[in-house]
Amino acid sequence: MNIALSITVLAAIALLLGAFVLWRRGGHQKQAFLMVILALIAMANVAIWTVPDAEGTAPLDKLEQVDDPPA
Known part of the structure; x- marks a missing residue:
């Protein structure tokens, strides 16, 4: 995604x-x-994926957490 x-x-x-x-x-x-x-x-789309929300997590971070299986 990066x-x-x-x-x-x-x-x-x-x-x-x-x-x-x-x-x-x-x-x-x-x-x-x-x-x-x-x-x-295009820049707005990149901002949507990378700018953190009120909780401090970006949608891209959430996507990467789903890809990583729990240990």
Whole structure:
């Protein structure tokens, strides 16, 4: 799961950089805007999995606890 989240963050950064380049070239304004929206959605998904709740545990931590069998 850590690899998937890392790839998602890298993809979001690439989308933001690509949107900036596309916007600076002057054309395809709509596509650049949609790339920014997609990057924000990807980052929100990563935040949902990694930001701890009021109890101090993140959903990713709960998922890893389920994967580990009791000793």
